[in-house]
Amino acid sequence: DADVTQTPRNRITKTGKRIMLECSQTKGHDRMYWYRQDPGLGLRLIYYSFDVKDINKGEISDGYSVSRQAQAKFSLSLESAIPNQTALYFCATSDPPLVDEQFFGPGTRLTVL
Amino acid sequence: GENVEQHPSTLSVQEGDSAVIKCTYSDSASNYFPWYKQELGKRPQLIIDIRSNVGEKKDQRIAVTLNKTAKHFSLHITETQPEDSAVYFCAASISGGGNKLTFGTGTQLKVEL
Numbered sequence: 001d002a003d004v005t006q007t008p009r010n011r012i013t014k015t016g017k018r019i020m021l022e023c024s025q026t027k028g029h030d031r032m033y034w035y036r037q038d039p040g041l042g043l044r045l046i047y048y049s050f051d052v053k054d055i056n057k058g059e060i061s062d063g064y065s066v067s068r069q070a071q072a073k074f075s076l077s078l079e080s081a082i083p084n085q086t087a088l089y090f091c092a093t094s095d096p097p098l099v100d101e102q103f104f105g106p107g108t109r110l111t112v113l
Numbered sequence: 114g115e116n117v118e119q120h121p122s123t124l125s126v127q128e129g130d131s132a133v134i135k136c137t138y139s140d141s142a143s144n145y146f147p148w149y150k151q152e153l154g155k156r157p158q159l160i161i162d163i164r165s166n167v168g169e170k171k172d173q174r175i176a177v178t179l180n181k182t183a184k185h186f187s188l189h190i191t192e193t194q195p196e197d198s199a200v201y202f203c204a205a206s207i208s209g210g211g212n213k214l215t216f217g218t219g220t221q222l223k224v225e226l
Contacts, residue, residue, distance in 0.1 A: 031212060040122070042202055042216040043157070058213070059114065090156065096212045100145050104156040 003027045006091050006105040014113050019078045021108050023091030030095060032074040033102065034058075034066060037088040046089075049074055081112040115140040117205050119217025126193050127225055134220045136203035137185040145208040146179060146186050151200045151219075160201075161188070164208070193224045 004025045013019050023032065030051050035043040045058030047066040055066060063085060067075045078085055091105040116139040126132050138146075147162035163170045163177045163186065170177050174193075179186040190197055200221050204214040 033213075040218060042119075042218040043214075044216070045213055048213060059215075094212050096208060100206075100208050100212060101147065101159045101162065102212075102214060104158070106156050 004091060004093055004103050004105040006089075006108050008108060009106065010109045012111045012113065013081055015082055017081050017112075019081050019110065021076045021089055021091075021110070023074045023076070023105055025072050025091075025093045025103075025105075027093055027095070027103060028071070029093035029099075029103075030071065031093060032068065033092040033094075034064075034074070034076045035090045035092065036060065037090060037107075043090065046076065078110075078112075081110075083112045086110060086112045115143060115205055115215040117203060117215050117217045119203050119220060121220060122218065123221045123223070125223045125225060128193060128195060130193055132190045132193055132197070132222055132224075134188045134201055134203070134222070135185060136187070136205075136217050137183075138205040138215075139184065140205070140207070141181075141184065142207050143205040145206045145212075146177070147204050147206075147214070148175075148177060148188050149202045149204065149216075151202065153199070157202060190222075193222075195224050195226060198222055198224045 007022045033048040034046040049068045065077045089108045092102040094102045119136045144165035149157035150160045151157040174191045176189045200219045203217040206214045
C-alpha cells in the first residue's frame with residue numbers, strides 16, 4: 001500500500017550502533033504500530049501509538065524505543081543494535097472503529113553484524 | 114495476553130484442491146480475526162476478516178469460519194491456484210481495545226501444478 005512508506009528499505013549496521021527506522025503514512029490514521037518479523041515466529045508487536053501523545057509497549061519492546069513526531073510519522077530506534085535484532089521490520093496503521101484492518105508498509109530489512 | 118497458535122506450518126496442495134489453515138486463540142475477549150497473505154518479499158495484506166458475531170464469511174474462493182466456544186477459526190481456500198502460493202497469517206484482537214493484533218506463526222502454502 002503506497003500510503004504507508006518506510007525508510008530505509010534495507011540497512012546493514014554493526015553491533016553497538018544506533019539505528020532509526022522511519023515510517024510515514026498519508027492515510028490519516030491515528031493508530032500506528034511497529035512489528036518485527038522473524039522466520040517461523042510470525043509478526044510480533046514492538047510498540048504501538050494511538051496518537052502523538054500516546055505510546056504503548058508491545059510484547060517485545062526491550063532494546064527498542066519509538067517517537068511519534070506527528071500523526072503521520074512514527075519512528076523506531078535501536079539505541080545499541082545487537083545481532084539478534086536482525087529481522088524484517090514492518091510499520092502498520094489502522095483507524096478503528098471505522099477500520100480495524102491494519103495497513104502495512106513495505107518493510108525494512110535490518111542486518112546487524 | 115493473547116496467544117494464537119496456527120497449523121500447519123507448511124501446506125502443499127495440488128492446483129484445484131482445497132486448502133485449510135487452522136488457528137486457535139486463548140483470550141475469550143478477542144472479537145476480531147483477520148487473515149493476512151504475504152507473498153515473497155512483500156508486505157502482509159488483509160484477505161478476509163471475521164468478527165465474533167458472525168460464524169462464517171465468504172469472499173469468492175476464500176472463506177473463514179469461527180467457533181467462539183472452542184476458540185478456533187479457520188481459513189478455507191477452494192480451487193487453489195498457483196498465485197495462492199504465499200505465507201498466510203491468522204491474527205486475533207479486541208476491536209476497540211487497542212486494536213493490537215496477535216499473530217499466528219504463519220503457514221507456507223505451496224500450490225503445485
